[in-house]
Amino acid sequence: FPTRRSSDLISDIRAWSIGWFIERSHQDKELVSNATIARQRSNNFYMKIKGIGQNQYVKQNMLLFFTSTLLLSLMFISFLGGSILGEIMTPWPYFFYAASALSHAACLMLPSLLLGLLVSFIRPCRYSLWLQTFISALICIACFLDNQVYAIYRFHINGFIINMLLGPGANEVFNFDTALYVQELAYLLGIGALSVLAYWLVRLVWRFRQRSYATWGLSLIVGMTLFAHVSHIYGSFMSVAGIVQSAKLLPYYFPTTSYSLMNKLGFHSPNNLAVLKQQPSGSILYPRKALETESPKNLPNILIILIDSWNKRTLTSETMPHLYQFAQEEQWYTNHKSASNGTRSGVYGLFYGLSCYYWEEFDAARMQPLFIRRLLNLGYDIGIYPSATLENPNFAKVLFSQEPSLRRSTPGKTSLERDERLTSDYLHELRQRSQSGKPTFSFLFYDLPHSFQLPKELNQTFSPAWDYADYTRLNNDTDARAFFNLYRNTCYQTDKFIGRVLDNLKVSGGLDNTIVLVTGDHGQEFNENKHNYWGHNSNFSDAQIGVPLIAHFPKQESKQIKYCTTHYDIIPTLMHNYLGVKNALEDYSMGKLLSDSSSRTWHLVGSNLNYAFIIEGDTILEKTAEGNLDVYDPKMKPIPNYKMNAKKFNEAMARLNAFFKH
Secondary structure, eight states: OOOGGGHHHHHHHHHHHHHHHHHHHHHTTOHHHHHHHHHHHHHHHHHHHHHHHHOHHHHHHHHHHHHHHHHHHHHHHHHHHTSSOGGGOOHHHHHHHHHHHHHHHHHHHHHHHHHHHHHHHHSOSTHHHHHHHHHHHHHHHHHHHHHHHHHHHSSOSOHHHHHHHHSTTHHHHSOOOHHHHHHHHHHHHHHHHHHHHHHHHHHHHHHHTOOOOHHHHHHHHHHHHHHHHHHHHHHHHTTOHHHHHHHTTSTTOOOOOOHHHHHHTTOOOOOOHHHHTSSOOTTBOSSSSOOOBOOOSOOOEEEEEEETTOOGGGOSTTTSHHHHHHHHHSEEETTEEOSOSSHHHHHHHHHHSSOBTTHHHHHHTTOOOHHHHHHHHTTOEEEEEESSOSTTTTHHHHTTTTOTTOOOOOOOSSHHHHHHHHHHHHHHHHHHHHTTOSOEEEEEEEOHHHHTOOOGGGSOSSSSOOSSOOGGGOOTTOOOHHHHHHHHHHHHHHHHHHHHHHHHHHHHTGGGGEEEEEEESSOOEESTTSSSOEESSSOOSHHHHBOOEEEEOTTOOOEEEOSOEEGGGHHHHHHHHHSOBOSOGGGTOSOOOTTOOSOOOSEEEEBSSSEEEEOGGGOEEEEOTTSOEEEEOTTSOBOTTOOOOHHHHHHHHHHHGGGBOO
16 A cells, blocks of 8 residues: 555556556557547546555555454453463463464454455445444454354354254254343443444544554564464474464464474474373363273283275175185174274274364374273283384374384385285284283284285286276266276285284184284275265265274174274273273273164264264265365265254264363
């Protein structure tokens, strides 16, 4: 916005416009008359530019923007005072939050500024300030209401809340005393009064100073924005609880993270357990009650085998003969669901028995899985055998930081080489580990089906088969057989590796005292729903969250189990039945015992940003990253005008947020 100091710039614009209009006049071969017209047009253009720069209402719009931004940022800071994060806040997180509050408030107030400026450009008058004040008040009120929603549900206003307000049972959930309505109205009127006060403050400042302070205000906002994002890059990498958890108080605030950059710069995240225990837990309550334990008479060995991207249609006698036979001999859970449609959330849900909704909070609070803690307390020898690296996602830190000799990766140029290597290493080391007299826990994580990479000679079992996964050829009309055959060939090789493991346990007699669980981190879709979905991480239908689960529990009979089970059920089953934990399951997990056939409706899948509830009839209620509520039937057909049961949703959210302090 031009000021007296921008006169040189305006002169340049004026000279340029005169030259442009004269050149245009030359082209029309009417030099004298058109040059005169050009000067008139240029003068009009110059006066318009100058008028905008000298428009007092434009400058007052800017001043009101800064004042409203300050008001909203102070509201955000008051939200921190009303939270339970005080014990984890230190000076640096306080500075970070104040900077974030100011920069995010400026972003949220930007629409009010733009509308005010638009009116000032069209017709300079006081109406532009009134409009801007009104919109600023609405933004402040919306943020105040959002904070109340967040205090209850631990998420910000989204499609779930709007649908719940309009759905059946809303009057049972939102049934408040009259005094509470009066109190709420008083708060809203107070926020409106503060917005009006900001307007009059702007008018008063303008009357005596007639300055917009644009340079100072914009410099402060840009500086605070840079400080906030740089602080979050470092704080999130180093798991500074005050920074990570306080950022979540701001509605739809997504500060920058850059783990790869920090690694390249030579920084190292704190994986040492002694360091991880130094900070308080902040808003986390895990477990909800202290563990009550007893010493089991017999500690079984435990083996968990995880297959990345496992489509359950491959568990057949042709494609995976060793695992198919094992499923026939043991307990085969045919309606099992992962905790998500991606590796990060699926593996997290399996080891914690909780939704990945908690990842950031647990990571910042240095919360490690109770399952791993219990194994260490009982003296288990822990062996982790990943094919892909454990650094991305950072399972090394989030799941296994308590294991001092953690194996973070496996040598090999391809997934096939790494999967073969981890199998051989496990079998070789198992003999040595068994001689120690300690019970063993082993985790084998195969990656080959996820990679779709095979040498030509191993890609012949099922044909015709693509040579590689060419996603550019995929559409809703693509015949999936050749692509699926490539995938089946990878599963066939994976089955050979796992067959070696199972045969070794059978021959050695180790199966008699070993719990074996074979499942996938998530599914892999080949357009089963006929809506052009391929792979994973794109929807929450059974094609992407449904995985096989084969379980061997010593001395239990083989059977096929058709009721629904989930990844959340695995850890509580092991803890309760075999590791001597006597607590109620809800003290440390969101799951049930695998032997419990009761309903798993309102099963939560996904992460804190994009998640869904799987309810009756496998209907999918998905909250998108944008905050919308999308509803689908089991085959991903949208369900329009869906009315959610507010009471059941409220109960589900209470279960979800059970591990936050209140």
